[in-house]
Amino acid sequence: MSKARIEGQDMLHIPSPTWFVGCGNMAGAILDGWRMGGLDLSPVTVIRPSGRAVEGTRVVTSVEQAGLSPRLMVLGFKPQRLAEIAPQLRAYAGAQTVVVSILAGVEIETMRGYFPEAQGIVRGAPNLPVAVRRGVTGLYGEPGDSGLKQQIGDLFVALGFAMWMADEQKLAALASVAGAGPAYVARFVAALAKAGVERGLSEDIASTLALETVLGTTWMAATGRETMDEVARRVASPNGTTEAGLAVLDRDHALDELVARTIDAAAHRGAELAEESRRASLAEAGRLS
Ligand SMILES: NC(=O)c1ccc[n+]([C@@H]2O[C@H](COP(=O)([O-])OP(=O)(O)OC[C@H]3O[C@@H](n4cnc5c(N)ncnc54)[C@H](OP(=O)(O)O)[C@@H]3O)[C@@H](O)[C@H]2O)c1
Structure with a gap:
């Protein structure tokens, strides 16, 4: 379009x-x-x-x-x-x-x-x-x-x-990705902020840092031509601090699996809702005939 x-x-x-x-x-x-x-x-x-x-x-x-x-x-x-x-x-x-x-x-x-x-x-x-x-x-x-x-x-x-x-x-x-996505992204930003508070930042500053980090990263990725893997690779130097953090997210595909399960649960509920409205519509059609 x-x-x-x-x-x-x-x-x-x-x-x-x-x-x-x-x-x-x-x-x-x-x-x-x-x-x-x-x-x-x-x-x-x-x-x-x-x-x-x-x-x-x-x-x-x-x-x-x-x-x-x-x-x-x-x-x-x-x-x-x-x-x-x-x-x-x-x-x-x-x-x-x-x-x-x-x-x-x-x-x-x-x-x-x-x-x-x-x-x-x-x-x-x-x-x-x-x-x-x-x-x-x-x-x-x-x-x-x-x-x-x-x-x-x-x-x-x-x-x-x-x-x-x-x-x-x-x-x-x-x-399942974009409609519900803002809720998942919101949770991720909140988790990042919580980690900042646990490291001694005020809630206010931690929330701002987490939000600006997500905004800046997505803006950079959306306006550039890099894949998310490339972005991650540019942040993480070999054997450095970020790489140690990424190893936790990547171990046994932990983050991928968590997101996949999250989206599966939402899709399952979506199918239930569709079925409920299909049944209600058939009942309504029966009532009208
Ligand atoms: N929230 C999302 O991110 C999102 C994303 C994609 C799709 N949707 C879809 O958007 C729809 C609304 O979700 P929502 O989150 O916006 O819900 P919501 O904030 O609870 O809004 C529901 C609306 O329905 C109105 N309503 C209730 N009874 C009514 C009646 N008898 N006649 C006319 N209007 C009536 C309410 O009126 P009052 O304002 O007067 O109370 C309210 O404006 C849902 O079908 C959802 O699947 C939502």
């Missing part, structure tokens, strides 16, 4: 009207990133039971108050709420509406069962740094209209790195 825009071409804009159904951590982060990127959020109506304000948007507390059927309907509530909330939205997701679901693990087929009339259904797997336009987003699905596909892609490119995935398995793979 290209970030370049052509002079004289329409600026990137949010389709009007756009609904955000649910606006907690993740959906709120998407809106934060768009706001930071200078996008006009006035086409957005947020539907959330708390009615808590979201700068630049109109907020309502129920679907009935939202108004005309949206062109884009972004689903940003918890997957466990789908069977309860989707039937309220169904009548508003017609031939003009593309549904973008960020619900982790809920497959297109399940979504199609809830929104049979929608023009298109897209799954988005963003991560939290979209809030500062340094996010990663995977997209999968068929918006039904190639112009809208481009527009949805561009809206997520405006939040960092975004790409369309070939299938839902690849989307799940992306989500």
Whole structure:
């Protein structure tokens, strides 16, 4: 996806009207990133039971108050709420509406069962740094209209790195690394900081050092052409202090195994959630027929 825009071409804009159904951590982060990127959020109506304000948007507390059927309907509530909330939205997701679901693990087929009339259904797997336009987003699905596909892609490119995935398995793979990744990186930074405190630094200084070290290393790697192995090799001189530290992480592939087990556990939970929503959707279909 290209970030370049052509002079004289329409600026990137949010389709009007756009609904955000649910606006907690993740959906709120998407809106934060768009706001930071200078996008006009006035086409957005947020539907959330708390009615808590979201700068630049109109907020309502129920679907009935939202108004005309949206062109884009972004689903940003918890997957466990789908069977309860989707039937309220169904009548508003017609031939003009593309549904973008960020619900982790809920497959297109399940979504199609809830929104049979929608023009298109897209799954988005963003991560939290979209809030500062340094996010990663995977997209999968068929918006039904190639112009809208481009527009949805561009809206997520405006939040960092975004790409369309070939299938839902690849989307799940992306989500297992990038979607959950910020939580794992946060734990690693915290562990580095804790080690600093144990060596006598104040919590404040140790946290800053750990954060800046991760930021500096990833920035250097992202802007240069080095692999992570090369970065590690440049820090660790033979038989030196870092090499002694790396030997602990590398012994019996300790870190690789820990990360693999971490991601496996999340993937396992993802499969359970997908199965739960599939069952709930079948139960709902049975209730409607
Ligand atoms: N957090 C992440 O890093 C991440 C990453 C990728 C995908 N996701 C996906 O993003 C979705 C939201 O996760 P989250 O972490 O943002 O959750 P969250 O912070 O708990 O937000 C949930 C939102 O759902 C709203 N909600 C609850 N009941 C509703 C109803 N009946 N109608 C409309 N909205 C309702 C809540 O409204 P109020 O604000 O009024 O309480 C809240 O805004 C999940 O499906 C998750 O799988 C999250």
